[in-house]
Amino acid sequence: MSPTIRGGRGRVRYQNGWALAFLAPWLIGFLAFTAGPMLMSLYLAFTDYDLLSAPRWIGGGNFGRMFGDDPLFLQSLKVTAIYVAVGTPLSLCFALAVAVVLNRGLRGLDFYRSAIYLPSLFGGSVAIAVLWRKVFNGDGLVNQILALVGIQGPSWISEPHTALGTLIALEVWQFGAPMVIFLAGLRQIPREFYEAAQVDGASRNRQFWSITMPLLSPILFFNLTLQLIRSFQAFAPAFIISDGSGGPADSTLFYSLYLYQEGFVNFDMGYAAAMAWMLVLLAGAIVAVNFFFSKFWVHYEN
Amino acid sequence: MRTERKRLLAHFALIVVTLVMLYPLIWMVASSFKPTDEIFSQPGLVPRQFEPSNYAEGWQGVSTAFSIFIENSLFISVAAIVGNVVSCSLAAYAFARLNFIGRRIAYATMLATLMLPTHVTLVPQYILFNKLGWVNTFYPLFVPHFFAVDAFFVLLMVQFIRSLPRELDEAARLDGCSPWKTYRYIVFPLLRPALVTTIIFTFIWTYNDFFKQLIYLNDVQLFTVPLGLRQFLDSTGDSAWGPMLAMSTLALVPPLVLFVTFQRQIVDGVATSGLKG
Numbered sequence: 001m002s003p004t005i006r007g008g009r010g011r012v013r014y015q016n017g018w019a020l021a022f023l024a025p026w027l028i029g030f031l032a033f034t035a036g037p038m039l040m041s042l043y044l045a046f047t048d049y050d051l052l053s054a055p056r057w058i059g060g061g062n063f064g065r066m067f068g069d070d071p072l073f074l075q076s077l078k079v080t081a082i083y084v085a086v087g088t089p090l091s092l093c094f095a096l097a098v099a100v101v102l103n104r105g106l107r108g109l110d111f112y113r114s115a116i117y118l119p120s121l122f123g124g125s126v127a128i129a130v131l132w133r134k135v136f137n138g139d140g141l142v143n144q145i146l147a148l149v150g151i152q153g154p155s156w157i158s159e160p161h162t163a164l165g166t167l168i169a170l171e172v173w174q175f176g177a178p179m180v181i182f183l184a185g186l187r188q189i190p191r192e193f194y195e196a197a198q199v200d201g202a203s204r205n206r207q208f209w210s211i212t213m214p215l216l217s218p219i220l221f222f223n224l225t226l227q228l229i230r231s232f233q234a235f236a237p238a239f240i241i242s243d244g245s246g247g248p249a250d251s252t253l254f255y256s257l258y259l260y261q262e263g264f265v266n267f268d269m270g271y272a273a274a275m276a277w278m279l280v281l282l283a284g285a286i287v288a289v290n291f292f293f294s295k296f297w298v299h300y301e302n
Numbered sequence: 303m304r305t306e307r308k309r310l311l312a313h314f315a316l317i318v319v320t321l322v323m324l325y326p327l328i329w330m331v332a333s334s335f336k337p338t339d340e341i342f343s344q345p346g347l348v349p350r351q352f353e354p355s356n357y358a359e360g361w362q363g364v365s366t367a368f369s370i371f372i373e374n375s376l377f378i379s380v381a382a383i384v385g386n387v388v389s390c391s392l393a394a395y396a397f398a399r400l401n402f403i404g405r406r407i408a409y410a411t412m413l414a415t416l417m418l419p420t421h422v423t424l425v426p427q428y429i430l431f432n433k434l435g436w437v438n439t440f441y442p443l444f445v446p447h448f449f450a451v452d453a454f455f456v457l458l459m460v461q462f463i464r465s466l467p468r469e470l471d472e473a474a475r476l477d478g479c480s481p482w483k484t485y486r487y488i489v490f491p492l493l494r495p496a497l498v499t500t501i502i503f504t505f506i507w508t509y510n511d512f513f514k515q516l517i518y519l520n521d522v523q524l525f526t527v528p529l530g531l532r533q534f535l536d537s538t539g540d541s542a543w544g545p546m547l548a549m550s551t552l553a554l555v556p557p558l559v560l561f562v563t564f565q566r567q568i569v570d571g572v573a574t575s576g577l578k579g
Contacts, residue, residue, distance in 0.1 A: 012401055018481040019402035026393035026412070026456070029449025034415055037426035044425060051432065098319060101312050108313075114565055115320045117572070118327070121561055125510040126528035127550035130535060131330045134543065139342045141329050173323065177572060184573035226576055233419055236512040240532060256513075259421060264517055269425050276421040283419055 044273035051267050062274035073275070075250045076258035077282075079164060083254065084231045087171040092223055094175040099182035100212070113183065117176035128170070129240035133157060136166040157241055160249040167252060170237050178223040185219035186212070214299040221298045225290060232283045235260070255279060327554075334548040341543050353544060357552070360545035364533055366522050368549055371530035376556075378443045378515075378526065379508040385447030386455055386504045387497055393450045394459030395485045399471055409460075415453045420513075428517060442518045443511075447504070455500045458575050462496040463489060499571040502564055506557050527553050 020027075045062060047055035066073045098116060102109055122128045135141045138155035146153040156162045189212065197207045213220075235256040238246065246253030246261070259279070263272025332347040334356055340349065361368045396402070397409050431442040450456055466489065474484045512528040519525060525533065531553060534546050561568060 014402060015400045015481060016402045019396045019400040019405070022392045022396035022400065022481070022485070023408065025389040025448060026450035029389070029446060029451045030411070030415070032430075033427060033446045033449060033451050034418070034423055037423035037430065038418075040426035040429070041422055041424075051429070098316070101316060104309075104312060106309065106312055106316070108316075110565075112316050112320055113569065114561075116323050117569060118561065119323055121506065121557055121568070122327075122554055123510065124512070125553070125557075126512050126531045127553040130531055130546060130550045131326060133535075134333075134547065135326055135329070141326065173326075176323070180569055180572045181576055222576060229417065229419070233421070236528070239512070239516075240535065243535075256421060259424075260513075260517075263425055264428070269429065273425045276419070276425060279419055280422050287417070 041273040041276055044270050045277045046274075047270040048268075049270040049273075051269055055270065058270070062271050063278070065271070066274065066278065072250065072253065072258060076246070076253045076255045079246075079251065079253050080232065080234075080255040082164060083168060083171070083234065084228060087168045088224070088227045088231055090168070090172045091175040091227065092178055092220070094172060095177075095179035095223070096182055096216075096220070098175070099179045099186055100208070102179075102183060103186040113176075113180065117180055120174040120177035123174055123177075124234070124236045126236055126240055129237045132166065132170050132237065133241050136169075158248050160251040163241070163248055163251045167234075167237055167241065171231065171234070178227060181223055182216070182219060185216050189215045215301075217298045218300060221290075221294050225287060228286060228290065229283060232256075232279065330547055331551050334544065334551045336544065338542065338544045341547075356544035356548035359542075360534075360549040360552070363530065366525065366530075368530060368552075370523065371525050371527045374440070374524060375509055375526040375528075378440055379505050381440070381444035382447040382508040383501050383504045385444060386450075386452055386500055389448050389450035390452060390455040390500065391459055391490060391493060391497065392485070393456050394463055395481075395489055397456070398460045398463035399484075399489070400481060412453050412456055415451075416457065424517075431518065437518055438520045438524065439518075440524065443508070443514055452504070454575070455504070458499060458571075459493060459496045461575075462493060466492055495567070498564065498567055499575075502560055502568060503571065505560060509556060 044055060046057060046059055048058050048061070049055035102112055106112075119128075136156035137143075138158070140156075142156065143153035154162055156166050193211050193215075194207055197211060202210065233256055234254055238252045238254040238257050239260075242248075242252045242257075244257075244261075246257050255275070256279075259272050259275045262268045262275065328347060332349065333341045335353055336349040336356075337351055337353045340351060363371075393412070397405070397412070427442070428437070431437055434441075436442050436445075470488055470492075471484055474488050479487070509527065512532075515526045515529055516532075519529060522533070531546075531549060534542075534549060
């Protein structure tokens with residue numbers, strides 16, 4: 001029954017029926033939980049909808065409100081932008097630096113790698129967010145340690161100008177995940193490259209910039225993209241640390257936290273859908289810019 | 303001599319980094335055994351007064367026993383694991399081994415969903431589940447996993463199947479095996495390493511997930527570990543640090559046990575596929 005065609009390398013047997021059977025769950029899932037909802041949210045983005053009465057078409061009203069009439073939206077955009085712009089480069093720098101040291105063939109590599117990865121494993125869990133709230137509390141661990149050297153620390157999580165910093169610290173604390181990826185990449189750089197460079201008298205610094213960085217640049221790019229997408233969606237720590245409010249003074253009002261408030265606390269589903277699409281556009285644009293610039297610094301061997 | 307000194311320096315730096323990384327966790331475990339007033343007053347680790355009652359008090363919970371939260375979390379996680387293992391491996395086999403019309407487009411579509419922020423489907427999914435009467439049940443938290451919505455694992459398994467020798471499939475086919483039998487008796491058993499990675503990460507992600515559980519569960523009897531911890535935080539304020547840290551410590555035990563058991567697999571899984579804890 002299955003049609004066959006003659007190709008350059010013999011017969012290609014089509015198995016459409018079987019493929020459909022194997023792919024049925026994925027296909028249903030894609031239509032019901034991804035594609036369908038995406039179209040639906042695109043429609044809802046142009047409506048006013050509170051779950052109870054029918055959606056009311058308001059054209060670009062939601063988008064007009066975001067940029068013209070909603071300081072909280074702009075605030076949430078700013079908070080997320082700072083979080084991404086500070087947290088991502090910091091974690092990648094730590095990850096790369098530690099990976100380079102770990103790659104020198106020291107004893108105990110497995111131990112260091114596992115210990116440093118551990119915080120990434122617990123990552124965005126509520127237990128860690130609870131811990132963080134305690135660590136940066138007025139009389140928490142950080143201030144206890146500062147007190148030992150005679151510094152009176154602020155009440156980190158309840159001051160508008162330090163609260164976001166504690167969340168960035170939490171993000172950076174999880175640099176183990178990109179580090180493991182860097183380590184895997186470093187291991188694939190042939191030793192001979194470094195040996196040859198040493199014969200030529202290149203310093204370690206020079207070796208890093210002339211050998212390690214170019215060969216590692218695809219991995220760096222990969223980590224950067226992954227980290228960006230992840231940071232844009234951060235939610236649980238901000239929710240727990242601010243009791244769901246995004247406070248103090250909206251200083252931790254992450255984009256996803258504001259989206260949650262609008263959609264699932266105020267039941268303004270149309271506005272939440274519009275915000276979700278705006279996030280897709282913004283995150284997509286940043287990833288696209290990242291891809292565009294990658295051709296200037298990412299070095300692919302072939 | 304010089305390289306020896308550099309080596310020591312590197313070890314010293316790494317030990318400092320490791321300590322900084324682990325100290326908050328160690329502090330949490332240590333504090334969970336201290337009476338509340340002692341947690342404030344001294345940064346040292348060893349409790350002057352050993353207080354295991356924090357665990358008993360935390361276990362009783364605010365209004366509901368903590369064991370219920372753990373049961374609920376385990377149920378959701380195990381259901382999600384079964385769903386992912388079955389549906390993702392089926393899809394992966396088709397993508398990796400079957401020839402069909404539209405394969406490239408379907409595969410590209412599957413990959414594209416990897417990059418999609420979850421928020422864009424959140425609101426309509428909620429509306430859908432609300433219409434089905436599934437809000438305040440566990441269904442929204444595990445049913446989608448039976449439909450291969452986690453493209454990450456499909457990709458992981460496709461890569462793995464591609465690394466298996468094609469001759470195995472060919473031989474099975476010549477022996478008269480249908481694709482189903484080839485999948486069931488040859489590919490699926492060989493897929494084990496990829497399945498273990500899927501199981502571990504599905505567990506950790508589902509167990510740690512807060513957002514969806516927060517949205518879909520309202521009834522305290524249905525609360526999961528993250529919601530239970532949060533409830534703790536709300537109702538007791540900051541007065542009951544001890545029990546709160548005790549339950550937070552306890553909440554980290556299941557992922558920690560998995561990590562210790564499957565360390566190599568987890569680290570390799572992250573390294574090769576960019577999975578995130």
